[in-house]
Amino acid sequence: MDEFALIRRYFAQLTLDGEGVVLGIGDDAALLRPSSGCELVVTSDTLVAGRHFPDTTTPFDIGWKSLAVNLSDLAAMGARPRWCTLALTLPEADASWLDGFAAGFAALARVHRCALVGGDTTRGALSITITALGEVPAGRALRRDGARIGDAICVTGTLGDAALALRLGAAAVPELRARLDRPQPRIAAGLALRDIAHAALDLSDGLIGDLQHILDASGVGATLDVDALPMSPAFARLTTAGTRRADQLAGGDDYELCICLPEDTLDRARAALDVPLTRIGRIDAAPGLRLVDAQGHSITPSFTAYRHFS
Amino acid sequence: MDEFALIRRYFAQLTLDGEGVVLGIGDDAALLRPSSGCELVVTSDTLVAGRHFPDTTTPFDIGWKSLAVNLSDLAAMGARPRWCTLALTLPEADASWLDGFAAGFAALARVHRCALVGGDTTRGALSITITALGEVPAGRALRRDGARIGDAICVTGTLGDAALALRLGAAAVPELRARLDRPQPRIAAGLALRDIAHAALDLSDGLIGDLQHILDASGVGATLDVDALPMSPAFARLTTAGTRRADQLAGGDDYELCICLPEDTLDRARAALDVPLTRIGRIDAAPGLRLVDAQGHSITPSFTAYRHFS
Structure with missing residues (x-):
């Protein structure tokens, strides 16, 4: 199976109904419509097998957790999740592994209405990098630098x-x-x-x-x-x-x-x-x-x- | 050297003067100000050592090329680059390698005024995933689906x-x-x-x-x-x-x-x-x-x- 068939089969469906998605997976880049009056909130986190999850972790849980750690960063900013990209590096294109991974990823993406809009699949040691994009009304994000004495x-x-x-x-x-x-x-x-x-x-x-x-x-x-x-x-x-x-x-x-x-x-x-x-x-x-x-x-x-x- | 020191030393400076950057590297996520009337253009590409570049490639060139392949996707959409995140997986925190990588990355980022606003560093087999964000006036992106007979x-x-x-x-x-x-x-x-x-x-x-x-x-x-x-x-x-x-x-x-x-x-x-x-x-x-x-x-x-x- 080639890279393009992989992407189509497992991930194109995860674009959901795609609120704010002008163009999802399948072009050089995704086209998204930001909400007016909002700031864009962007985070990228990588999970490496054996380092960020035990080798016994199921593909479903790897898919879930990869997205969860990124959405957690959006939560910490007080942002609403909108879109994400998935860069998946795999030792081999194993259909059963991909089924499980995609199901775990999709289960969490659906809960938070986060549409997968692009990414990359490459061959190599198992590693997942997700970039999550959220929105927050301008000036209202939760930051690390606002703690006050007595809080x-x-x-x-x-x-x-x-x-x-x-x-x-x-x-x-x-x-x-x-x-x-x-x-x-x-x-x-x-x-x-x-x-x-x-x-x-x-x-x-x-x-x-x-x-x-x-x-x-x-x-x-x-x-x-x-x-x-x-x-x-x-x-x-x-x-x-x-x-x-x-x-x-x-x-x-x-x-x-x-x-x-x-x-x-x-x-x-x-x-x-x-x-x-x-x-x-x-x-x-x-x-x-x-x-x-x-x-x-x-x-x-x-x-x-x-x-x-x- | 720990992860946080690494990020500060090598990458915080790459936020540039940060047009449209409300908050760059150093919080849970970056805060960005999109341009009104524009669509957001988003792409993620991964480079794996030995697969996407020969083992003889210099750290400078790896930094350059990692960003270049992503900016190339923005170019293909007719988009103007704005921001990017960098997820860098490294076998070890080698200062000389990081100096070269950051210099190559920065050289190209400056040309195209693309501000690094976040990312992740992890230990593992050398692999680089960049997510590039650009903008295009709404409805004017170059797409793959518009070719006409006779073009x-x-x-x-x-x-x-x-x-x-x-x-x-x-x-x-x-x-x-x-x-x-x-x-x-x-x-x-x-x-x-x-x-x-x-x-x-x-x-x-x-x-x-x-x-x-x-x-x-x-x-x-x-x-x-x-x-x-x-x-x-x-x-x-x-x-x-x-x-x-x-x-x-x-x-x-x-x-x-x-x-x-x-x-x-x-x-x-x-x-x-x-x-x-x-x-x-x-x-x-x-x-x-x-x-x-x-x-x-x-x-x-x-x-x-x-x-x-x-």
């Missing part, structure tokens, strides 16, 4: 599940494994928080490393209560106080949002969200990130955030 | 140089090697032809395979004069009538434009272009692609177009 720091959902699933491997219970393999980009939460939050990002590399980006961009510090970090029932059952902190503070792949917002908007924010929002700390004037436990005692972690090239 | 088929520049350079390897003279390693995206030509041509695409996989996409999309056939195909002086000197046809008809990587336009606009098109335009055939009603020589005799090629997965 509450909150996270959506629960933390540590994906890291624990990775650690347990085949022994992970299904609800943990789903958190690793099928992250849910918090699109609705990002849209709802657009006019409430001061700053946001998504948690891909681990809480303390990611939060540091907000602190650096905003020129502030923070105090985190490590005993306030939200846990799923499975995570709470399978970890102890001694083992859970590394997963929750430095484990990657949760794809929850970390948000800084005024203390007095917390109730309004919770009411607007389709996912639990937990207060885990506050923004301080003093530079740096301080960790404390429920008793207010200082904690020194024995691990660091995930670093791709360390 | 002249033309190409910019010369054909076969890159294929010959690849075939000769280390023995290729510099002017041929430059055609393989530093293709010139025909941006100005695409813009100038926007209101003249009926259809266009860029030649990446070889003339006869690529032209077939126009014929399929437009529902027409064509006759090509294989003796009319334009040659560079080096190509003419180093090939014979017997060896040159495969390079010119099926060799990839020339990144010239193939254009269908009314016969009576040829002079106007030539006057508007910064590159030679050569008439190489015509669009016919009869389906299929016919090759003839200067005497009008039918030619049957003994080769086929490049196919990534054949």
